[in-house]
Amino acid sequence: MTTADAPEAAAQTAEAPTAAALDDSATAEVTEEEVTEENSRSSSEDFATTMQQATSADGNQEQSSDNDDDNDLANAILLGLGGVVVGAMLSNNRQVALSTPDRIVVTRSDGTQQLIKDDIALLRQPGSTVATENFGDGSSRTIVTRSDGSRIVTIRDADLRILRRTLISADGEQTMLLDDTSVVEPVDVASLPSPAPTFDGSAADLDETALREALMARLAVDRRFSLSQIRDISEVRSLVTSVDVNGVTFQTDSAAIDADQARKLTALGNVIREAIADNPNEIFLVEGHTDTVGDPAANLALSDRRAESVALALSEYFQVPPENMVIQGYGEQFPRIQQEGDVRENRRASVRRITDLLQTAATE
Template identity: 55%
Template sequence: MRRPVSHLAAICASLALAVPPVTLPLHAQERLNREQAIQLCVEKTGSRDRQTVGACVVEEFEARGQQGAADEARRILEQEAADAAAAEEAAPPMDRDRAIQICRERLESDDRQTVGACVADELEAAGQVEQAQRVREVLAEERRQAARAAQEAREAEERRQAEEARAAEDRRQAEQRAAEEARAAEERRQAEQRAAEAEAEAARRAAEEASRLTRDEAIRICVDRLNTRDRQIVGACVADEFEAAGQTRQAERVRTVLAEEAAAAEAAAARAAQAQAEAETPPDPDRMPLTREAALEACRAELGQVRRTTLRACIADKLEEDGQIAVAERIRANLPESRIADEVAQRGEPELTEAERQAAERAAGALDGQAATAAAAGGASTEVVEETVALGEVRSSADDFDTTAVVTDDDDGGLSRSQKLALGALGALAVGTLLSNRNRVVSNSGDRVVVQRDDGDLQVLKDDDALLRQPGSNVRTENFEDGSTRTTFTREDGSKVVTIRDASLRVLRRTLIEPNGEEFVLIDDTREVAPVDVSQLPDQPVVARAGSALDPLAGLGVAPSDDPLRDALMREAGLTSPAVDRRFSLAQVRNIPEVRALAPAFEVADVTFASGSAAIAPEQARNLTDLARLVLEAIRENPREVFLIEGHTDAVGDAAYNLALSDRRAESLALALNEYFGVPVENMVVQGYGEQFLKVQTLGDERANRRATVRQITGLLRTAAAN
């Protein structure tokens, strides 16, 4: 058996030549040493077989005359051949087990593929080629089987993981279904509980109503007992009857009304006496009462550029000199100062983009009272947007606004695109912008814009259609070039409310269209209106409710008399002719206290607000039951009824902040009346007055001043006369 030369060192050891190595190239040497001869022969023969290389070495030594080295190499080869032959005869034949043992010892491994490859080589070296081939075939088959097994294991693992994922998803879906079913069951339980509670509450109220003393019964008892219909006398008796029946709140309301009426009657008598005295003085036929606008112009001419407080004081002085003492006192009393407005004024007017400039021009035109709009004219719109109001888009009365009350940064305070879109053109009004050189934008909070007029008064602008955005309603808005809009709210019951707003989002016309097609015009400010001469109006606010559905003594008839207060109150119920021979626009009612005071009001004493908040808690909303019933009765009798919901704050904080906050409070009260009692939102208009009309005269934190008032203004509006 021939052995391969696996290591050059083995040959070198076998050919133990004593010739020392040299460093010259082989072709340059005359004599060869042991290593050179072996290297030369390996290169020449291209083999590492010991016998082949050894024979070449012998030939190379002989060719160079190194006979001794050649003989020694030959002797070694012959000895190795003899030793190999003897070893082959003495050693057992190579078999698989012996090859395995040899390979394990050599490789120090039990890996089947590694040892098997070595076994095949040993068998092949021993001349057992077929057996070596069979070993290699077995190893190849095992590798194929192992690969298949690994693939099958991977596939099985993937199937297991997929099954586990499906099982987990099935469990998740089952748990979700179970949770949904549990939630639905809980909702049904809560709904049933609420229904049961509502039924029990209704039964309780029915029993209470059946046992409680009604307004009409109390009035009838007192009229029969006292044999008079004098409101003060009978009213005091009615209050006592309510208190005796345990109806303390009704008793307090009656006494409050009586006290206010008595005070107003006393003031009216004083005014009548003053009027009588003035009547005895021959009037100057050429003299016209000084208007507030004329006083403003006169003060500007005298004082030039001065602080607004100085300007307002001058206006009050001018009106007082003109004999309008009460008007002057109100101007002096209502001087809310705004640090925010002063800071904005000191910045100067900002640089406006084209969109901001157009928005300012449109808003300025609207604020200047240009009621003739493209929307009202019925022209073609430039854009139509239609949407359905989702539940998540509507604020509840129990929720506070998610916007800050006042934003004054000249970059709009980071208003979002949705906030700017919600305010339409107002959303583009930059803080500090001057509108017609008269009104300055002092805040823009995304839902409301506060402007300061040149006389120092603050005015809040907002979307008058916000209340009408009820869940499920389809809203179709037509936008016009001048910034005005015509919006149609179509409800699920088929009724519609059509509104026209100017560029400041102020409502100019509001029409209710019932499902049967019947139309009711609620508001119409689209026509020209005569200015108001406040000197011709009653000076004191009418806070009583006589002759109104809100009057706790409405069942008590009042005979016509020479009492100007009673006449003013009764005209609201259409029982007598108005004290002033005219009607007003909604804007005049909103903005002129003397006009607004002509309408009966209901102080909502049982609902007040936390400091800085516009939210109404559900437990407070329940206190609106009596008010809601009276309002609903009035609307059922006359679908054209309009109620002004007024919001107020205390005197803590900045006036601009308070104005925006009070407007939000008015909106919350209107929402509560709708959410809890179903008062139609189209019959309500909201307006905030900030800290101007404090119920308790204090500059401190007074909860009674954080309130709302409901005023029945139908009799003041032009629509009442038109309808």
């Protein structure tokens, strides 16, 4: 089960989040790092830890029953999430079910699972400097400065959820990309319009005009949502067209994309890059999905890794700005084919344009 199986909490949320990182006068501990080819990841490189090597609640790693409500996930990210012990209890009665160096999966008290990962990873491109300000409440502010002088400022809460992301050009012009700091009304799923259609984006000779029309279709509902609501509530993100990119395939337990696979993203990459050039506020959600082979928690982490590889490939090969993309894995919870086991059609990535869903767009 994934975050998408438990939309109730996200649907009912109607409070503005608070975090010390939102206060410019708050005191923080600062770390800084230069990003090089050696310490960044490309789409063709796999993750250091495979799913077989990952530790889970069913694995051999010694489990911890200690309740660690003060667990600081922001610091854990800096040390590597693999250091978070399987079985450990985090805040809000969540138990670690899977631990890898780049992602952990926790099980909530209601049995649903939540993926926790570093959303800044996509922005860590060679030639950049990454400065992270860590605050006492676990929230953080990360400033990625590029060689051209532009900066991307991302504020996250103690669970590493993005609260705000701003692009600041070299001349000081600011573009608000994501803003989850305002009060957003609860979601009444039953009142939402019917889902938008799915577009098959796997053909090698894909018509870019048809793809552009599908991806850029306007929203048919007169309200906006938080990024958390879009990520966590399937009925919300389904309001916009999903473009499936089935042409990109992955080896078992791998998230790497080679150059031949990346070429199959040509039409999608061109359309997204041009859309962002026309409107710098555009935001695209890259989703990852798996079949039901393997452990559900491992599939959740693997699907998110694969979504990240697709986003990285879009940046590397087609110059899509990474700050305009959000990635989210959903594991095995949303199969295209309702069938258990090794089903190729269920191992897929998909992309949605969520600009018109976001509450940020309503304030522009």
